[in-house]
Amino acid sequence: MARRAAVLLALLPLCGQAAPPGDRYVTVPGGAFRSALRYEDAADGTTVAPYRLMRRPVTNAEFLAFVRAHPEWQRGRAAVVLAEPRYLSQWSGPLSLGDARPDQPVTWVSWFAAAAYCAAQSARLPTWTEWEYAAAADETRRDAREDPAWRERILSWYAQPSTGALPAVGGQPPNVYGVQDLHGLVWEWVDDASALLVSADNREQGAADKLRFCGAAALSTDDRENYATLMRVALLSSVQAADATGNLGFRCAKDLP
Amino acid sequence: MKRLLRILAAVLALAPLSARPATPPALPGDSVYQLPAALTDASGKPVEWRELRGTPRVATMFYTSCKYICPLVVDSLRAIERKLSAAERARIGFVLISMDPARDTPEALARIIAERKLDPARWTLLQPDPADLRGLAGLLGIRYRSLADGEFNHSTSLVLLDAEGRVLARTDQLGADGDAAFLAAVRAAAASGTGSGR
DSSP: OHHHHHHHHHHHHHHHTTSOTTOSEEEEOOEEEOOSEEOGGGTTOEEEOOEEEESSOOBHHHHHHHHHHOGGGSTTTSOTTTSOTTTTTTSSBTTBOTTSOTTSBOOSOOHHHHHHHHHHTTOBOOOHHHHHHHHTOOSSOSOOTTOHHHHHHHHHHHHSOOOSOOOOTTOSOOOTTSOOOTTTTOEEOOTTGGGOOOOSSTTOOTHHHHHHSBSSOOOEESOTTOHHHHHHHHHHHHOOTTOOOTTEEOOOEEEOO | OHHHHHHHHHHHHHHHHHTOTTSOOOOOTTBGGGSOOEEEETTSOEEEGGGGTTSOEEEEEEOTTOOSSHHHHHHHHHHHHHHSOHHHHTTOEEEEEESOTTTOOHHHHHHHHHHTTOOTTTEEEEEEOGGGHHHHHHHHTOOEEEOTTSOEEEOOOEEEEOTTSBEEEEEOOOSSSOOHHHHHHHHHHHHTOSOTTO
């Protein structure tokens, strides 16, 4: 046991290493990856290029600073075609959080607003594949998805009713890359959320499906046990870019310099 | 007094705006032209997305190398065009935005215009800036994913926009027969004039 702990400790510095204290991003090394989604064009998996990912989801305080600097994104000013009427409705005013806590993840943000926030930081939203790749890790492994205990832990979050106030960001142990809260806090926008072409009914096949989705059929999965991923995909495939919900937030990513 | 000063300051701040008669009326908040986006047309001319304001348009996305549904997308738009009267036709624009800007250069778009005999007075084929592509798709509610072989998976909605860029109707029904309710909406948009954008 002691020996194993020593090995783990020896590994730890490797994981969070690239970032100086206070840096909001960590470097996620690239690698081969097999998505839980069955991509007909990438049956053997794909390769993820190394990238930088925010350690934590963007908070209310951080988003407030953004709308102060970019008034066009304040509640009441943002065009409804880019952010639906419930945009930032958890705040007491366009520039006041009210009961929303500064360290809670910001939610009630549209894809357009999230993308604008990241662009203002010279960043971008992560792609779905980048997100899924980082979220496959646990504290010690880059891919923990086959571990029933890991799956159980994530599923237990989905089983909790989401009626209470959102916890603060950073409440969960960093994964092997140093990234926190990928599971168990909020859903997160990805850049290509609108690439997740999931048929409303997975049994829908054949001509109807072909017509709705030009080319290949809608995505399906190789991994029916991976509910954590499938629920994310189902949610992201059901929202439009101007939509906002009370449990959908985001974090930004960057290419390596 | 302090309050009065504040009001005065606010009025002064507004004054320069209202003193410019040439400024077009503000875009409605539900106009798709609210999104800044840069595109290039089939003649190679840069086009700001909001420049399409002023005419009701039927918009959708496609890519020129598409073998399956995209020819059908053009067919469906042409079927709508054919069913309009000459007067209606003169008041409606057709917009095809490429989801494959890397390959759909102005030359590739011009080729489609020639091959499909599209009237450039009515048809606008656009190569978007890659950075604006997802946003434009989001506005039109179109989902797409690029595949390893260069093809795309995508949904096929036709979206009717009024002159101000508000979505009036949409349909997923393709083909020569088309969607009667959608065609009726296109006719109504054409009848409403060249649009309040002028």
